[in-house]
Amino acid sequence: MKVCYIIGAGQFGDGLPRPFKEDMVIACDGGFGHCAERGIRVDMAVGDFDSLGYVPKHPQVAVLPPEKDDTDTGWAVKEGWKRGYREFVFYGVTGGRISHTMANVQLLAGLAAKGGHGILVGEGVWYQVIYNEEIVFGKEEEGYLSVFCLGDEALGVCEKGLKYELDHARLTKEYPVGVSNEFIGKESRVAVREGMLLLIGEKKGD
Structure with missing residues (x-):
């Protein structure tokens, strides 16, 4: 593309x-x-x-x-x-x-x-936004991954293959529950059924 x-x-x-x-x-x-x-x-x-x-x-x-x-x-x-x-x-x-x-x-x-x-x-550091969709990361991805709600709420949020997992969670703009997750050498994914998410990937310090 x-x-x-x-x-x-x-x-x-x-x-x-x-x-x-x-x-x-x-x-x-x-x-x-x-x-x-x-x-x-x-x-x-x-x-x-x-x-x-x-x-x-x-x-x-x-x-x-x-x-x-x-x-x-x-x-x-x-x-x-x-x-x-x-x-x-x-x-x-x-x-x-x-x-x-x-x-x-x-x-x-x-x-x-x-x-x-x-x-x-x-x-x-990198920033991405997803809306009513899923994003998949390869197992070579490293560092931290933080996920924030952009909007009043995001529904059906899943984080799989990361250090901390979420399963069909509800995220809101008031509470940063998705901060500082980590890639762990596995294929991983983040999905949102309804709403918009900001994803921030950060390298770990030496």
């Missing part, structure tokens, strides 16, 4: 995007600098370019006003969706201001609500 990679100006995180020909890479403002430093292909550059400090010379550039309703990243998500992408991977969108990270989590929620999927890749 084709992927839209969105590169922001924040902490770059683990690994590098490896886009195929059918994928799209959108660099948001200072994310253009991240791409230039790492040799990542850019298909489109967007933003008001206050972070980058200049408007890049690129065949596809969208210069946005500094005062706007959409964040640069939010505008990029809309552009990718308009072009038919339903899978999104974000780099450089965490690790700075917590308000920006939360805004990007809301973008994940918006994608999930429309049937899309996204993941924020940070340094030693």
Whole structure:
């Protein structure tokens, strides 16, 4: 399935995007600098370019006003969706201001609500949102996994193959029962029958 990679100006995180020909890479403002430093292909550059400090010379550039309703990243998500992408991977969108990270989590929620999927890749951390669905992790997955309710409640929540298991539980926004679970070298899964969940994976410290 084709992927839209969105590169922001924040902490770059683990690994590098490896886009195929059918994928799209959108660099948001200072994310253009991240791409230039790492040799990542850019298909489109967007933003008001206050972070980058200049408007890049690129065949596809969208210069946005500094005062706007959409964040640069939010505008990029809309552009990718308009072009038919339903899978999104974000780099450089965490690790700075917590308000920006939360805004990007809301973008994940918006994608999930429309049937899309996204993941924020940070340094030693990743974020995903699932909605009325199941996600499966391979046995090679390591570290902590925390699961939070996004909304008033999430029903029929199952966590299997992890250190602590849940079976058709009800999660609410008021009580963080799903924090700091752990991968244990087995195939695992998280499912929600009705509602939306935020999943946060974190590496264990040395």
